[in-house]
Amino acid sequence: MDAYWIPIRTALAVFPLLAAFLTFPYMIYQYRRYGAIPFLRTVILYSFLLYLLCMYFLVILPLPSIEAVAGQTGPTVQLLPFQFVRDFIRETKLDVMNPKTYLPALTQNCFLQVICNMVMFLPLGMYLRYYFRCGWGKTAVISFLVSLFFEFTQLSGLYGIYPRGYRLFDVDDLMLNTWGGMLGYAAAPLLAKLLPSREQLDQRAYLKGRxxxxxxxxxxxxxxxxxxxxxxxxxxxxxxxxxxxxxxxxxxxxxxxxxxxxxxxxxxxxxxxxxxxxxxxxxxxxxxxxxxxxxxxxxxxxxxxxxxxxxxxxxxxxxxxxxxxxxxxxxxxxxxxxxxxxxxxxxxxxxxxxxxxxxxxxxxx
Incomplete structure (x- = not known):
């Protein structure tokens, strides 16, 4: 759990500083565009900012030492699609005819990593459809590009800080992240039932801005x-x-x-x-x-x-x-x-x- 808690805790620590830096430009934009800063819109946008921070730190943290990375000799890229399926079959003792093996197989790291890669991008698809009003194709492209940015961040050794990539550039991650974004796009109507639509948010902002x-x-x-x-x-x-x-x-x-x-x-x-x-x-x-x-x-x-x-x-x-x-x-x-x-x-x-x-x-x- 520390592998997940450390990045999230770091994001929570950095978020107030980043929010303070962006607050005044955000206020100016909202006043220029709508004449007001509605509370719900602010909560949605700042929660999106926190979510992006959490995603980014989950990708790059924890940071290893430069000496440890310099000593690595393993591959830095994995370009074979659906390698996660082969890993699941090889590393688990799943027997389709034996239901007792289902639960142990679904708790293996090779399976949980696949689920986490999809779940991590699920909110992105929801934000893109609900607030930013992106269509199916645009959501897929943005999800893929965000995942590609994360993969190149790892491949570049955190933009040249490390002598080589300290995490694997995996084509499967690109697919799973994009699928996660599309699942979020499909689930966005559930969120729309709980919150006012983007059009309603805009209308309230304009009314308040008078x-x-x-x-x-x-x-x-x-x-x-x-x-x-x-x-x-x-x-x-x-x-x-x-x-x-x-x-x-x-x-x-x-x-x-x-x-x-x-x-x-x-x-x-x-x-x-x-x-x-x-x-x-x-x-x-x-x-x-x-x-x-x-x-x-x-x-x-x-x-x-x-x-x-x-x-x-x-x-x-x-x-x-x-x-x-x-x-x-x-x-x-x-x-x-x-x-x-x-x-x-x-x-x-x-x-x-x-x-x-x-x-x-x-x-x-």
Whole structure:
């Protein structure tokens, strides 16, 4: 059992690190595509990621020492199809006429290895059909290619780390893995009876994406400030180089970058900053009218020159706003109320002319 438990335990240890690394890109994609991050969709996708990790570590672990692999002299490939049948007949004492030999034969390693090779790929076929909506042929091809990747990983000695392959490249594994994927494809309708369909998941996501949540706004905020950080660094380097006689004042550069990025860009693009555009958020005025330039200046002047620089005002003001306006729609914060602007979702608001260019469902108003 250690041969299986060690890879699974390693996958469980690596999964949180990989998930943390992929979470922000995943959030951005979901906000851009649907405007929301539904819980069930996230569980399905992250369970698929964990499953792939478990498969990969089951293939490569446990790792032998380089010295032990260098001393191996056995074959590295097995290209004879259905060799597992010959091994089963040779290594077991199965007697078709004697039922007492059935159970001992089915518990032999040569038989259990065949079953494990198929079972390992069974979830892959289920994921491909249920969530990724792959057909029979596509599922077979993907299952084969994934198995081929694993076999070449072993044949290459873990991409050249070892002097030779430390596990056998077996053509039977390619067949058994592919069959396992196809069994998963056949069993996927059972999973569909327990979970909503992919279409239902998409519809729920689009419906949820019509509201602009604080988490979505924060994702747009992080994207904007990633770009602003690059701009500030470039300005701090470029200005002394291009204008050496000019005294660089960080506060002035900060004010100019904020004014250009958060005031002029939204005013010129009808309410978008790059981060908000990616997350499908737009700034509007009262009754979704286009805000005037002074409204953008008031909105972001309050936010970045008053509320954020003064932590006490920021904390007290926003706690008050969240506590008193949490149930309001839309949830307007202090700088939004003063500037009479708000953030709205652009999910499902494209015109029919643009519908053919964007794969997004138009929802009823």
């Amino acid at each position: 509201a602009v949540t604080f988490c979505r706004r924060f994702a747009a905020f992080l994207l904007d400030w990633l770009l602003i950080g690059i701009l500030l660094i470039m300005c701090m380097i470029a200005v002394p180089f291009l204008l050496p006689a000019l005294i660089v004042v960080p506060g002035i550069i900060y004010a100019l970058v904020i004014a250009g990025y958060f005031i002029l860009i939204p005013w010129a693009t009808d309410g978008y900053t790059p981060g908000k555009w990616i997350c499908r958020i737009r700034i509007t005025g009262k009754n979704e009218r286009k805000p005037a330039l002074y409204q953008y200046a008031l909105r972001y002047g309050l936010l970045y020159f008053v509320l954020i620089p003064l932590p006490v005002i920021w904390v007290c003001g926003y706690i008050f706003e969240i506590c008193t306006g949490y149930r309001e729609r839309p949830r307007l914060l202090l700088h939004e109320r003063i500037s009479r602007t708000e953030c709205v979702s652009t999910v499902g608001t494209i015109t029919k002319d643009k519908q053919k260019h964007e794969k997004i469902w138009l929802l009823p108003a």
